[in-house]
Amino acid sequence: MRRYYDSETLKSILGQKTSLEYSDDLECLSKNTIYKIILSEKQYNFPYVNIFEDKIENNFTASFIKNEDRKKAKEHLKAIFLNANHLFIYDKF
Structure with missing residues (x-):
């Protein structure tokens, strides 16, 4: 079933890209979403x-314990920040 959304809804789902190429694979499509995950x-x-x-x-x-693999978390953050213009980090500790 194919669904159609208005441009504002698509912007909220996909960021600034407002159209999907249905020939793209899931990995490629995930790069055009806000959360960059599947x-x-x-x-x-x-x-x-x-x-x-x-x-x-x-x-x-x-949260990770000592020596626990952090690779996926790092890849996730890298994908999210890839096209960022500004990054604000707040750490109260």
Whole structure:
């Protein structure tokens, strides 16, 4: 089923890009979304986020114990910040 959205809805979903190329694969399409991820039940490699096991959260926080792999979190942040014009980091500690 194909759905059609107005340009404002598409901007909120896709950022500034307001059209999808349906011939693109999921990995390519995910790069044009706000969160840059694909939710999955079976896959684990970025941009896939396993909905049952991964630590990526909507509020962009995650806790890791010493020596725990942080690769996916780093890849996720890199994808989100790739086209950023400004970055503000606040740390009250």
